[in-house]
């Protein structure tokens with residue numbers, strides 16, 4: 001028998017409201033609407049499918065205060081995380097949000113109506129108090145506290161929901177189970193004791209050993225239940241992680257474990273989050289839940305100290321275990337003992353026995369540099385997936401962003417660099433020359449500061465996309481403004497390497513080299529806003545390389561760029 005939902009009844013609002021679909025769908029078109037944020041969308045999905053039972057809407061002020069202050073809803077039921085619908089004043093006005101009003105809640109990706117909210121109240125939270133009580137400190141080094149103060153809007157709207165439809169998913173659809181579906185699945189499999197494992201990271205051998213030990217100890221089956229909603233900023237993307245989980249699943253004995261993806265928006269709230277996670281798993285029908293060391297930990301606070309103690313989460317779930325109604329399986333991380341070639345819980349390793357581990361940082365370093373990842377640590381199938389998503393520098397994209405005056409030689413160097421890079425077979429090389437860009441991408445733009453900034457922004461966007469796809473992008477605009485260049489660096493660095501090369505050939509030399517006599521025309525006033533003559537050029541102080549064709553040949557300049565790329569591993573290594 002699957003576990004009883006929290007509060008006794010699974011609040012599957014899809015099932016409850018299925019008969020009213022046509023009416024609710026038609027009503028939604030007549031109502032004021034609110035477009036959900038990404039976090040609200042995750043929360044809504046779990047309210048509608050019963051994952052957050054007993055909630056059947058976003059918290060009103062009374063429930064919110066109870067949850068913040070005492071981890072209790074006004075019904076007295078335990079609930080540790082405030083699930084709130086934050087709005088701003090404009091939205092309150094535009095959607096006429098006030099008690100008794102009905103509001104259609106829209107999916108931010110396609111504006112489909114997902115639910116109708118009947119407003120109970122609109123209230124202004126004390127965010128610092130929420131931070132202190134829920135997350136333990138009003139410190140923006142905590143990602144949820146940062147979100148609270150910098151992203152969440154200033155008013156919360158409470159009220160019950162009626163379900164219209166679930167948000168559409170286009171990835172790993174077959175692996176997404178609602179609580180009702182999972183309960184039916186367990187029934188079909190005749191699973192009565194199920195231990196769930198929560199994760200937001202790739203899984204390796206240690207996790208497989210840990211979960212199998214938990215299942216063995218409790219004579220239970222295993223549910224691998226990773227979060228694919230929102231996790232900690234900087235985490236490995238969920239596409240890669242799900243590929244990893246799928247590669248790992250065949251390593252369990254047949255019939256022992258199932259994989260289901262949870263569209264949860266994590267808060268990294270440590271102890272309170274562990275209680276929340278346990279309640280969510282209970283709603284999914286699970287009977288046992290693994291809580292490890294530093295469960296859902298956000299890392300260090302602004303003083304460099306961990307927000308929570310390593311066992312705070314285990315302690316809090318233990319304190320409320322009767323009310324949570326799911327058996328908690330506390331777990332030490334298992335560690336590898338090379339002498340006996342086995343994994344053991346860290347606290348059971350006899351003194352003097354050698355252990356090995358590879359930290360997340362070390363793993364990222366090995367992926368980045370292409371260094372081997374030993375088989376005792378992970379499965380070759382898992383490593384293959386990670387390597388595909390984290391190719392070594394030699395397979396990553398980069399952008400060489402030239403800046404310099406007209407006729408400085410940047411075009412000649414850019415063309416020569418393209419030819420030189422074409423010798424490598426690893427990536428395609430795209431050259432965005434100023435004149436081509438002006439003809440194809442920015443044909444309506446002139447040379448005002450605003451137009452130049454737009455022009456650079458467009459090139460940065462294209463170069464960023466090429467870089468992300470693993471190509472080498474060479475751009476060669478004048479790019480006279482520091483702020484626009486810095487913005488370009490910011491845009492492109494998100495996708496791969498970025499190098500600013502200043503072609504610093506002096507103006508007098510550029511004028512001498514100018515075969516079309518454009519500088520002459522500019523001096524005579526025939527061309528307006530001409531860089532170097534009657535428009536500024538801000539010399540970069542952050543160039544990764546400075547070249548000057550009065551001091552070096554084109555081929556020497558190209559060689560210096562290649563040396564720069566080689567130093568960082570983009571060319572020349574396997």
Ligand SMILES: Nc1ncnc2c1ncn2[C@@H]1O[C@H](COP(=O)(O)OS(=O)(=O)O)[C@@H](OP(=O)(O)O)[C@H]1O
Pocket residue numbers: 405406407411433434435438447451452453455456476477478479480518527528529530531535
């Ligand atoms: N007013 C004015 N100022 C500067 N440059 C001018 C101007 N009018 C036309 N041109 C010619 O336009 C070419 C490309 O300019 P860019 O797109 O690189 O300029 S910017 O980066 O947007 O500032 C640039 O050519 P290249 O330097 O050969 O790329 C200029 O010759």
